[in-house]
């Protein structure tokens with residue numbers, strides 16, 4: 208089904224679809240599986256529901272690609288509002304941001320300043336997570352993460368196991384401590400930069416997860432977040448961790464809202480840290496297409512919604 212994945216990821220970039228598709232109610236019903244709603248209040252409600260089940264949360268606002276500094280500043284302000292509410296209302300959540308929404312493509316210094324604004328007001332003990340986007344953004348994203356870490360910030364970055372470079376990146380980032388969220392990768396990449404076969408992506412994932420949970424990483428104080436819905440990999444990592452003397456609460460798993468809910472609950476009940484990334488916002492179309500691309504069978508839910516209008 209590689210063709211279906213490629214098609215869906217191309218649809219994510221298509222402006223015509225992006226502007227029209229979200230208006231259709233069957234598409235809105237489709238995305239509702241992965242998103243509690245478009246407003247921050249919808250997301251907060253979901254965070255409270257997760258909290259009641261022993262599950263933590265990371266919030267992400269789905270923004271459009273920014274065209275100028277004013278838009279990047281507006282995105283940053285949106286997050287400062289959220290962080291203010293997290294603090295005042297004691298909402299048990301962290302945030303995760305896309306650096307391109309904070310102006311990475313416009314000016315790296317400006318983007319770093321925007322990220323620093325968020326780090327400065329993030330409540331103590333809460334990590335500000337940085338998503339990883341297309342491979343063309345990796346160098347700039349890691350440079351900003353490094354600078355933030357060197358300044359002592361409580362910041363985390365996402366790394367993608369489909370990229371050939373990631374194992375090397377992990378090695379150079381480990382001494383910085385901080386936080387790394389390991390994912391497989393959600394963008395359309397060429398075989399030159401990314402493993403084209405899923406089994407290689409999965410094996411690389413398992414290998415890197417062991418490094419992130421290994422002794423050197425623990426000594427550096429790294430917080431490793433294993434972000435996957437792949438129950439086989441989760442079981443392998445749990446077995447490996449038990450064999451290597453790690454306690455259950457030393458393992459942190461992250462998943463997306465609405466996916467593998469039973470597994471999220473199981474991990475929390477077993478004493479692992481179980482965290483869900485809750486997305487909200489009006490500009491959900493490209494994000495939704497990436498969710499469909501991860502599991503093209505999801506398209507059938509969308510089709511069913513269309514025929515049951």
Ligand SMILES: Cc1cc2nc3c(=O)[nH]c(=O)nc-3n(C[C@H](O)[C@H](O)[C@H](O)COP(=O)(O)OP(=O)(O)OC[C@H]3O[C@@H](n4cnc5c(N)ncnc54)[C@H](O)[C@@H]3O)c2cc1C
Pocket residue numbers: 337338339340365367390391392393394434435436437438461462463466467483484497498499501502505
């Ligand atoms: C917390 C979190 C943060 C993320 N941040 C980023 C990021 O910053 N950058 C980035 O490139 N990617 C990010 N991703 C997405 C990631 O790269 C993968 O595309 C996604 O997690 C699917 O891969 P998987 O590890 O679940 O494994 P897969 O092998 O793709 O899936 C394993 C199983 O999980 C279930 N599953 C997976 N996806 C879906 C779905 N959409 N709908 C229904 N079932 C599904 C299916 O049962 C599937 O068989 C993030 C994912 C998570 C969980």
